[in-house]
Amino acid sequence: MRVTESMVYDKTNSSLASDLAAMQTSQDQVSSGKKLNLPSDNPADVQSAIGLGDTLAQLNQYVRNISNATNTLSAMDTALSSAGNVIQRANELAIEGANGTLDASQLQAIGAEVSQLSESLVTDANAKVGDRYIFSGFRVDTPPYQVTGPGQVGPYQGDHGVSIARIGQDSTMQVSLAGDTAFQPAIDALAQLQTDLNNGKVQQSTIGQISTALQAIVQAQATVGARENRLNDASTSQQALITSNEALLSQLEDVNMPAAITELTQRQTTYQATLAVTARMMQTSLIDYLK
Numbered sequence: 001m002r003v004t005e006s007m008v009y010d011k012t013n014s015s016l017a018s019d020l021a022a023m024q025t026s027q028d029q030v031s032s033g034k035k036l037n038l039p040s041d042n043p044a045d046v047q048s049a050i051g052l053g054d055t056l057a058q059l060n061q062y063v064r065n066i067s068n069a070t071n072t073l074s075a076m077d078t079a080l081s082s083a084g085n086v087i088q089r090a091n092e093l094a095i096e097g098a099n100g101t102l103d104a105s106q107l108q109a110i111g112a113e114v115s116q117l118s119e120s121l122v123t124d125a126n127a128k129v130g131d132r133y134i135f136s137g138f139r140v141d142t143p144p145y146q147v148t149g150p151g152q153v154g155p156y157q158g159d160h161g162v163s164i165a166r167i168g169q170d171s172t173m174q175v176s177l178a179g180d181t182a183f184q185p186a187i188d189a190l191a192q193l194q195t196d197l198n199n200g201k202v203q204q205s206t207i208g209q210i211s212t213a214l215q216a217i218v219q220a221q222a223t224v225g226a227r228e229n230r231l232n233d234a235s236t237s238q239q240a241l242i243t244s245n246e247a248l249l250s251q252l253e254d255v256n257m258p259a260a261i262t263e264l265t266q267r268q269t270t271y272q273a274t275l276a277v278t279a280r281m282m283q284t285s286l287i288d289y290l291k
Contacts, residue, residue, distance in 0.1 A: 045252045048252055049249060049252045052245055052248055052249040052252070053249065055245050056242060056245050056246065056249065058169075059238055059241050059242045059245065060242065062166065062167055062168055062169075062234075062238045063235065063238050063239065063242070065165045065166055065167055066165070066167050066231050066234055066235045066238065067235075068165070069165040069167070069173065069175045069227075069231055070228065070231050070232075070235075071129055072129050072134050072175055073175065073224050073227050073228045073231065074228070075127050075128075075129045075134055076127070076134055076135070076177060076220075076224045077221065077224050077225065077228065078127070079124040079125070079127035079134075079135070080124070080182060080217055080220050080221045080224065081221065082120070082124045083121055083124040083125070083182070083183065083186060083217050084214065084217045084218065084221065086117050086120050086121055086124070086186070087186050087189070087210060087213055087214045087217060088214065089113075089117060090114060090117050090186075090189070090190055090193060090210055091207065091210045091211065091214065093110050093113060093114060093117075093193070094193050094196075094202045094206060094207045094210055095202075095207065096110065097110050097193075097196065097197055097201070097202035098201065098202040098203070098204065098207060100201060104200070107197050107200065108197075110197055111151075111194055111197040111198065114151065114190055114193050114194050114197065115150050115151025115194065116151070117190060118147075118151045118152070118153055118187065118190045118191070118194070119147050119151065119153075121145075121153070121183060121186055121187055121190065122145045122146070122147050122153055122187075124183070125144045125145050125179045125182075125183040125187075126143040126144060126145060133158070134176075134177075135158060135177060135178065135179030135182070135183070136157070136158030136159070136179060137158045137159035137160050137161035137162075137163075137176060137178050137179075138159055138161030138163070139157070139158045139159050139161070142157050142158060143157065144156055144157055144158045144179035144180070144183070145157065145179065145183070145187070151190075151194055152191075153187050153191070156178075156179060156180040156184060158178060158179050158180070159178075160178045161176065162174055162176055163175045163176035167230075167231065167234040167238075168234055168237065168238065171234065173227060173230060173231070173234075174227070175227070177220060177223065177224065181216070181220065182216060182217055182220035183217075185209075185212055185213035185216040185217075186210075186213040186214075186216065186217060188209070188213070189206070189209040189210045189212070189213040190210075192206045192209055193206050193210065
């Protein structure tokens with residue numbers, strides 16, 4: 001087969017274009033720090049990277065859900081702890097008021113403090129995260145309780161809607177806690193204590209009612225604490241999955257920079273060499289034509 005000058009030029013130009021494209025690819029990788037800059041760079045790896053990106057997006061959503069639920073439960077725990085202190089103080093006052101030795105002014109002073117405790121319970125029950133009441137069920141814009149007079153508390157205004165957080169691919173958890181479950185026994189007990197004080201003596205049954213109210217709050221705290229522990233475990237699990245998937249994505253996408261710079265330098269050298277050979281060939285051809 002006779003090799004013509006045209007064939008040589010075509011081959012040289014093809015080589016030059018190939019070297020230029022390779023050099024450009026290396027330049028893009030060094031500039032971006034990524035091996036996959038175009039779908040055509042490596043279609044299989046691009047598809048895998050897209051899948052890993054989708055997985056990471058979902059995992060990060062779980063982490064955000066966990067964080068939001070943790071904030072809510074932390075606020076619940078704080079409110080319930082405060083309410084527990086209120087009931088313990090009410091119990092002390094109830095025992096004091098039950099000894100039968102206090103005069104009317106002393107009972108009135110205790111009654112005034114009980115009124116303040118009742119209003120403190122409302123403050124705890126009306127705890128919020130952001131602009132959402134956390135003990136109102138689905139009625140997050142409505143405070144669970146309202147003070148209707150000095151030491152007087154109105155009925156529960158929330159509902160029993162159950163708020164669920166997705167904390168993993170196949171894992172959900174209840175976050176909500178209806179305010180009347182935790183606080184109503186305490187509110188009722190303090191109302192009864194106030195009635196007893198107005199009548200001149202605290203009854204033993206009222207002290208028992210206060211004890212039952214404290215148990216309800218302790219039980220609510222235990223529920224919240226168990227949920228917080230579960231969220232902590234879920235957060236650890238999801239963070240581990242994120243780290244693992246990020247490592248896989250990095251293997252597909254991220255450039256080994258020292259190696260990429262070396263490759264770019266080599267391809268630049270190759271391109272310059274091919275360019276120089278092409279220039280000499282064209283110069284020689286022109287001289288031959290002029291002759």
